[in-house]
Amino acid sequence: xxxxxxxxxxxxxxxxxxxxxxxxxxxxxxxxxxxxxxxxxxxxxxxxxxxxxxxxxxxxxxxxxxxxxxxxxxxxxxxxxxxxxxxxxxxxxxxxxxxxxxxxxxxxxxxxxxxxxxxxxxxxxxxxxxxxxxxxxxxxxxxxxxxxxxxxxxxxxxxxxxxxxxxxxxxxxxxxxxxxxxxxxxxxxxxxxxxxxxxxxxxxxxxxxxxxxxxxxxxxxxxxxxxxxxxxxxxxxxxxxxxxxxxxxxxxxxxxxxxxxxxxxxxxxxxxxxxxx
Amino acid sequence: xxxxxxxxxxxxxxxxxxxxxxxxxxxxxxxxxxxxxxxxxxxxxxxxxxxxxxxxxxxxxxxxxxxxxxxxxxxxxxxxxxxxxxxxxxxxxxxxxxxxxxxxxxxxxxxxxxxxxxxxxxxxxxxxxxxxxxxxxxxxxxxxxxxxxxxxxxxxxxxxxxxxxxxxxxxxxxxxxxxxxxxxxxxxxxxxxxxxxxxxxxxxxxxxxxxxxxxxxxxxxxxxxxxxxxxxxxxxxxxxxxxxxxxxxxxxxxxxxxxxxxxxxxxxxxxxxxxxx
Numbered sequence: 001x002x003x004x005x006x007x008x009x010x011x012x013x014x015x016x017x018x019x020x021x022x023x024x025x026x027x028x029x030x031x032x033x034x035x036x037x038x039x040x041x042x043x044x045x046x047x048x049x050x051x052x053x054x055x056x057x058x059x060x061x062x063x064x065x066x067x068x069x070x071x072x073x074x075x076x077x078x079x080x081x082x083x084x085x086x087x088x089x090x091x092x093x094x095x096x097x098x099x100x101x102x103x104x105x106x107x108x109x110x111x112x113x114x115x116x117x118x119x120x121x122x123x124x125x126x127x128x129x130x131x132x133x134x135x136x137x138x139x140x141x142x143x144x145x146x147x148x149x150x151x152x153x154x155x156x157x158x159x160x161x162x163x164x165x166x167x168x169x170x171x172x173x174x175x176x177x178x179x180x181x182x183x184x185x186x187x188x189x190x191x192x193x194x195x196x197x198x199x200x201x202x203x204x205x206x207x208x209x210x211x212x213x214x215x216x217x218x219x220x221x222x223x224x225x226x227x228x229x230x231x232x233x234x235x236x237x238x239x240x241x242x243x244x245x246x247x248x249x250x251x252x253x254x255x256x257x258x259x260x261x262x263x264x265x266x267x268x269x270x271x272x273x274x275x276x277x
Numbered sequence: 278x279x280x281x282x283x284x285x286x287x288x289x290x291x292x293x294x295x296x297x298x299x300x301x302x303x304x305x306x307x308x309x310x311x312x313x314x315x316x317x318x319x320x321x322x323x324x325x326x327x328x329x330x331x332x333x334x335x336x337x338x339x340x341x342x343x344x345x346x347x348x349x350x351x352x353x354x355x356x357x358x359x360x361x362x363x364x365x366x367x368x369x370x371x372x373x374x375x376x377x378x379x380x381x382x383x384x385x386x387x388x389x390x391x392x393x394x395x396x397x398x399x400x401x402x403x404x405x406x407x408x409x410x411x412x413x414x415x416x417x418x419x420x421x422x423x424x425x426x427x428x429x430x431x432x433x434x435x436x437x438x439x440x441x442x443x444x445x446x447x448x449x450x451x452x453x454x455x456x457x458x459x460x461x462x463x464x465x466x467x468x469x470x471x472x473x474x475x476x477x478x479x480x481x482x483x484x485x486x487x488x489x490x491x492x493x494x495x496x497x498x499x500x501x502x503x504x505x506x507x508x509x510x511x512x513x514x515x516x517x518x519x520x521x522x523x524x525x526x527x528x529x530x531x532x533x534x535x536x537x538x539x540x541x542x543x544x545x546x547x548x549x550x551x552x553x554x
Binding site for chain 2: 152243252254255267268
């Protein structure tokens with residue numbers, strides 16, 4: 001992470017597990033707003049996953065209410081929309097980009113290989129914060145988990161993988177994580193891609209991937225981190241469809257609000273207390 | 278493991294996840310029968326968990342049918358029964374001891390601190406095979422998981438722990454593992470006892486703990502091994518009841534039929550093939 005282009009620092013990624021609070025404290029959305037610049041923020045909302053402009057409008061009202069400088073909903077619903085100069089120009093100015101929930105496969109169909117996606121990647125590289133919730137979170141990794149089945153036991157074929165937007169290059173992301181029993185399919189995805197870190201985010205919970213390679217957890221649920229870098233296994237392709245995967249040395253971490261994880265050391269950061277006991 | 282007393286080699290432990298096949302191939306029960314000596318086996322059945330002599334009788338019929346030399350059901354249903362000289366004398370001769378399913382708390386109430394338990398421990402030390410299924414499997418560890426709640430996410434208070442028989446000293450055991458979604462409670466138990474290895478056994482599946490510290494898997498399901506020896510965590514006692522546990526570096530292994538795991542190296546044993554490709 002933390003690549004620099006033209007001296008600029010890459011922005012944070014906010015991976016939200018879906019169903020974030022939009023009606024009361026709006027803690028996660030407010031955190032995105034602040035990281036995007038607060039009252040100076042130029043926010044672009046991408047409602048592509050939901051294919052419904054009202055979804056974008058609901059987020060627009062929230063960010064306007066917080067006091068953002070500008071909030072635009074980009075109507076990117078067909079592949080052609082994602083080449084429109086007006087959308088590209090909005091993304092060029094954006095300090096925060098928000099991908100809504102819906103179906104991650106729609107995000108890919110509309111955005112893959114387009115000018116809009118290039119503009120999102122460039123914005124992130126120059127420091128814009130990119131957040132995605134639910135399907136919008138899944139699409140941030142590459143490959144992305146496009147679908148799958150429930151359960152805590154990893155079985156062959158359990159996750160359907162597809163190319164993703166690739167903003168979170170070190171990770172493979174899953175969302176609505178414990179609410180929809182997705183531990184098994186994320187373990188399966190990591191078995192297929194052991195160089196990527198599995199990131200399973202619960203509802204109303206966010207994993208913030210900071211440019212310094214630290215993950216910070218916000219919200220009501222948990223973030224599960226699955227590290228397959230020490231994995232021992234048989235050829236996963238030899239396991240018949242739906243049969244349990246056989247593996248050894250899969251490392252599991254579970255964090256809650258305030259928890260921090262270092263991607264470099266692959267470990268929870270246990271901070272020293274600054275005050276006495 | 279593998280302690281020697283008077284030059285004798287400790288017997289294997291067979292940890293069965295419950296619902297093992299009793300009607301068709303009876304693969305796991307036949308494996309127990311063979312390890313107990315086959316046609317020379319003296320088998321003692323302990324139906325204490327089920328409190329029903331018919332349960333013992335059903336296993337007795339199976340082992341008689343296999344051709345065991347003797348098969349006795351020990352009617353240990355009250356604490357006093359477990360001091361009866363006739364039961365102790367049967368256990369002294371046993372080459373295989375089988376604990377049925379039911380409620381592991383009954384096993385403890387009846388056997389704890391009795392001559393019968395001492396006789397089981399002595400028999401195991403001199404080489405008798407001890408098998409337990411379902412509640413009979415849970416009771417083999419110390420502490421044992423006496424009950425708890427379902428789910429893949431480890432939450433505070435999720436497993437109720439109680440003293441167990443302690444034959445499987447290095448382990449803490451759970452059974453009906455994926456069928457009853459017990460990953461969370463076993464992780465919780467390992468967080469409280471990180472020096473013990475969590476052993477989660479599916480239905481119609483067995484983990485054989487050999488005296489040489491190898492675990493071998495038999496049957497239709499999976500065996501999950503949870504290694505907390507490298508765990509980083511906050512004080513687990515500070516987590517409010519039912520809240521998610523925060524932890525890092527929990528190592529997970531999943532094995533299927535034929536899989537072997539070394540307790541010494543804490544890793545899957547990847548055997549070299551003896552024939553060419």
